[in-house]
Amino acid sequence: MRKVGKLAVLGLTALGLALAGPQDNSLVIGASQEPRVLAGDFLSVISNQSIKAEIENYLFVPFITLNLDGQNTAVLATEVPTTQNGRVRFADIGQGRRRLEIDITIRPDARWSDGRPITTEDVQFYFEVGKAKGMPVLDPDYWERVNLRVRDARNFTVIFEPAYATDLIGNPIGYAPKHIMGAAWEQVKRQTAGLDPTRDAARLAEIYRKFFTDFSTPAYLNQGKMVYSGPFVLRRWVPGSTVEMVRNPQFPITPPGGADKYVQRVVYRFIQNTSSLQVAIMGGSIDALSRVGLTFDQARAPQLVQRARGNFDIWFVPGAIWEHIDVNQFANVPRVRELGLNDKRTRQALLHAINREGFVRTVFQGLQPVSHTWIAPVNPLHNPNVRKYEFDLKKAEALLAEMGWRKGPDGILQRTVDGRTVRFEIEWVTTAGNVVRERFQQFVAEDFRKIGIAVRINNAPSAVVFADDFIQRASEGRWTGMFMFAWISNLKENGDLFSCRFRPTRENNYQGQNVGGWCNEEYDRLRDQAVVEFDFAKRKALFDRMQEIWAEEVAALPLYFRADPLIVRKGLVNYVSAAYSGGFNYPNWEPWTIGWTQRGAEKRWDQAKYALTIR
Structure with missing residues (x-):
């Protein structure tokens, strides 16, 4: 009562x-x-949480945004740059590549909340911080290609070389309050002056993380x-x-x-x-x-x-919200080698053992589409004709048997690796408190158990698992098995989520978002061609093949696209x-x-x- x-x-x-x-x-x-x-974490070095970005939409606005129809709309820029108004210029730089210049004028009434004008100094400051040596940015490809030319307090040009076909979608560059954070950044520059990104990555990361955290x-x-x-x-x-x-x-x-x-x-x-x-x-x-x-x-x-x-x-x-499971494929991590997670057969077996259609039908009444690639059906680059993995425990068992797994006395698979008997128990991380994700773990763990895979659930709040010192550290074994979460994709689809170059490691100061570490040379070669291809039909063909490779290799375990x-x-x-x-x-x-x-x-x-x- x-x-x-x-x-x-x-x-x-x-x-x-x-x-x-x-x-x-x-x-x-x-x-x-x-x-x-x-x-203060304007480069999302500390956290890349979705809720962070959502709240910050109230606090900061871009120069250019996308409206509900995916069309460029000016916010703090005086107008949207186009070739028609002369604010967009291309130049041929050879080998089928282009140089792109985008002119932006800041609104004359744009001000910070303390009344200070927002000027090109704030754009220059953002650019300088992002370009700093060893900065653990999420999109290193962008920072390698972008340059900035300031003309006066309100006018600047963003330069991309080589230009990508997606560079004119949305906002080309950000800005940050130099008058608030600039003095602290000058101190950071003095601290990092003699450091080498390849030798002193850990020290650089520590200094940069403190800078952003302080604000x-x-x-x-x-x-x-x-x-x-x-x-x-x-x-x-x-x-x-x-x-x-x-x-x-x-x-x-x-x-x-x-x-x-x-x-x-x-x-x-x-x-x-x-x-x-x-x-x-x-x-x-x-x-x-x-x-x-x-x-x-x-x-x-x-x-x-x-x-x-x-x-x-x-x-x-x-x-274009993609629910999926990243799998740690960094072969330097002992548990990855023991379980064979860096072998596509293991990942194929795991996917065959997940009843995605059954879960979507039961929980979502079939209204959320099962995914077979990372590109959403609403994106024109989506390829519906990739290899698909039906729920089939027999196929999963056969693939694991090929790799030497046999059931032990307790029904859990085991095999000999380097003279030791290894038990197939896999760590599974997701956001604690998300009822559907936790229900999905239980739903799948039962079928995993049937084929001899034990699951060790290791959930934590989003602020913990999406912190850069967790999600970005698979190469160091911070998480060793499966990590279930959602990526939010947009029209700027460049395939960088799965490029070899964007695997976060100590050597690159944890740059990039290929957190599972999958790497395929053909995929990367096709991606390098696709991003600079402005003919949509040709770019689509390249992305189609990339998705075929991705699906064959099971770069990650695709689940469904959320509504x-x-x-x-x-x-x-x-x-x-x-x-x-x-x-x-x-x-x-x-x-x-x-x-x-x-x-x-x-x-x-x-x-x-x-x-x-x-x-």
Whole structure:
């Protein structure tokens, strides 16, 4: 009886909170992850969490973004560069390659939240930090090709050599507050002056990580010292609970009717257990769901749908969000060699032993497509004709038998490696609290057990597993088996997720996002041709072959492409998303226009156009 009474009181309290949104022009968003850092980590050296990027959409805006239809839209740039307006120029540099120059002019009214103008000094500062020797950037390919020419305080040119066919999609370069972080960077330059990236990688990583961390923690941000360029500024971060943001009076873009008619305060509530987040929505204490929120089945649960009816709209937005399992293939890691994870037959066996169709049918009613490659069906480069691995335990057993595995007395496979008997027990990491991922682990572990594979689950919060000193350290055995998570792809598909050059190791100071370490020379050769190919048909043919190689080798274990639920209280407008909105499917890609119709906000976008029709 006590428990029932407590829930009733919580429900009433939450219902009271729910009325606050339109009344005080605020917005409360529920999220199942909390960022490890915010703001100062502008190169995502410390963390590459999706929730970090989503929240930062309120705090910082790009020069150019992608709208819901995937079209370039100017934000802090005066206009979108095109060949027609003379702001885009190509030059032939031989061997079928081009040089690309993109001219950008910063809006004259662009300002940091402290009133300081945003200038080319801030672009130059961003560029200098990204180009620093041994900087552990996520996209080293970009930093190898990009250059910058500054003409004056508001005009600059971004140069790509060689140019990629995707360089004109979205934002070509970022910026960061030099007047806040510049002095500390000068100290970093003095500290790193005599260091060699190949010899002193660990020391360089330590210095760089400290630089970004110092400007990114709750303790620093709560002092109000950081500046922001977006429509909101961070007011308070309560770790484990909330991030609160309020309107930035310096933001130059005025939504229709005036900024006062739109949301003035945004609060993120972090509820890492998705079942608890579901209860919070039903209780009414949340106005909208983060893109990092509920799972598909939870958003379709009858109890949620019934409680939400009349109060919320529930959408399912198909996107390029790829749920998959990376497999550690770094042969220098003893456990990788013992289990043969660097042998494609092992990965093929693992994939044959995963009933992806059954899971999608049971949990998602078949509404999320099983993936067979890393490129989403909504991307024009997608190849539907690659090798597919049906659920077949007999085929999995046969492949493992080829490699010398035999069941031991306890039913678990074993074989002899270097004179020792090795037991097939594989580590499996994912984000703790994500109900679907944890359910998937249990679902698959039962079938793995049938063929003699034991699973050791090693889950942790997203802030832990997506920290650079974990996810980027497979080459050092920080995780030794399988790591289940989602990559968010965009129209700038360059195939770099699986290039040999982008495997993060100590030698390259952990640059790149090929965290599992798969490497194939033919794939890389084709990729190098594809990225500089501007004829779409030819580029598509190259990517088709790349996907065929990828599928044959099982570079990673593909699971499914997500259609993410978006739950929005009725009356809230412009909190919308599409597959490539803002580049990465976030619902707050145009955050200055999010508002309540009850407060006079004007609806600019119709989510129905970009969502699945589900009966």
